[in-house]
Amino acid sequence: MLYREAGQFKATYAEDSQIFPIRQDKIGFWLLMLVFGAAVPLLANEYWLKAILIPVLIFSLAAIGLNILTGYAGQLSLGSAAFMAVGAFAAYNFILRIEGMPFLVALVLAGLTAALVGILFGLPSLRIKGFYLAVATLAAQFFIVWALVKFPWFSNNSSSGVVTAQDVTILGYTFATPEAKYVLTFLIVAFMALLAKNMVRSSTGRAWMAVRDMDVAAQVIGFRLMRTKLLAFAVSSFYCGVAGALYAYTYIGTVEPEGFNLDLSFKILFMIIIGGVGSIMGSFLGAAFIVLLPIFLDNLVPAIFGDSLGAGFVSNFQLIVFGGLIIFFLIVEPHGLARLWQIAKEKLRLWPFPH
């Protein structure tokens, strides 16, 4: 009843091409921003901020990165965690080795470093396709983690390979409390998500989608394949790199290369499958789902089956539920949570009438 666009007329092209053309959506969006940008840091406790909200935001960013590559440009990648590792260690080294490096600049440089590595590993995509490419991205995954472990320069000769992120300081203000870190992460992620949304709505995104749907056809009608594919790899890796840097600086603080393993890559892939392949909002939904599910199961399983089963059972149960959900989503709703949200909106427009 309330969710209706009747009476909202668009008189200019600019009005017609807004992200949220419907007023109710716009109000809802700003309310959401207000809640997560202002109310949450004021009200949420430390556990929620540190263990749930910050990781959800960071993984959303990584998922957007993978979504750009896989969901929009159609290049399946199993190495997104490695690009996160590149971002994390690049940011660490930029801040460590360059005196007075501002954090935000280091973040951008970390993203650019990841983008460069991404282009390098994206080069084979010009020759090989599909599964062959997916296996090739595994090369990136294993090689990058190996290189970060083997060359101690990357971790500043730390004997265990573990590095501790420096303090995050912007214009003299140190982001030390979870609240401050959350707000910083929130602003960066929101900004980059907006950027991504506009990218996929513009000609760049259309080129990606054309290549995804059929690259030969796209080439025939004049898209430059090399540029389009490599741009997708670069942008995707940039997002993953920034997510990796945030992962190190605002989330866990101490990182080791082994933390960015194949499992994490799969997790990010699951986020976009469950959230919605080819949807920016789906990246957020998927990330929230994947972060919350283990926490939910950790609490639910002992509550149902009692404590006698032990941690091993719970973790195996989690594996099965994870895998089962992936299969379930692929069968029932291949477009993920984002599609469910869309259906809900369509239903809401008609409600309370049947047609």
Added chain:
Amino acid sequence: MQFFIEVLIGGLLSGVMYALVALGFVLIYKASGVFNFAQGAMVFFAALTFVGFKEMLAKHLGMDADSSMVFWLSFLLAFISMIVLGIATERIVLRPLVNQPHITLFMATIGLTYVIEGLAQMAWGANVRGLDLGIVDEPIAWLMDNYEIGVSKFDLFAAGVAASLVGLLALLFQYTKVGRALRAVADDHQAALSIGIPLQTIWRVVWAVAGFVALVAGMIWGARNGVQFALTFTALKALPVLILGGFTSVPGAIVGGLIIGASEKLAEVYVGPFVGGGIEGWFPYMLALAFLLVRPEGLFGEKHIDRV
């Protein structure tokens, strides 16, 4: 020179073990076009089930765990479990996803990987178990004495098993009715369907055969390195083998396995020391990647022709 030959032979023989895992991938890919990422998990599941049944039988029947009776009985039970797993996969995962893009099926098998890993450990526990096939892992005395080349008996045995398995599969494919149907399905789903070959039965057969291959591979790998979760990572090495050999070729899986096995060991020994070692982990992937740049369809893969 002797050292070189020793490393080469060791590499080739370990390559045979990779090929064994890759074989399972190829079988399923050929018959159903599904890139079955769960093959590694199936290897783990099969090995764990075999060892689990062996322990259980020994405990409940009061028999000696090393007796051949227990061995074959648990082999049979593990094989039946793999058949059940294959049929369940076909029924629950593949059938609802018929006609979906290949990439969707691939992602579904990633989900399947998690389910199988979880099931295996939930049923049998996550402890590392030893598996004794009765073949000692020691150099063959005759070669050692006469040529001073150390070749493990166990590796040779594994190679023999792999060779006979490939031979058996070749016979199955070439001379049986099921084999003919399998080849027809691999060639063209629709044409096979239209002449009355039951697609779903064929898929079940293929998954069962792939389960059998996984069981054999799992037993050999398990006897080598212990039956443990790390098996699933070793099985990932079968992926570069696949892209090197081509997804659709059984000989490709064998040749690819040999190339990957030999080159990875040689690289580790001769190049590894210069860059800090441990390059075995990624070298096969890089090799396969470099190779793909020259031949995008692998050694024996079918040439892909793009049409608009």
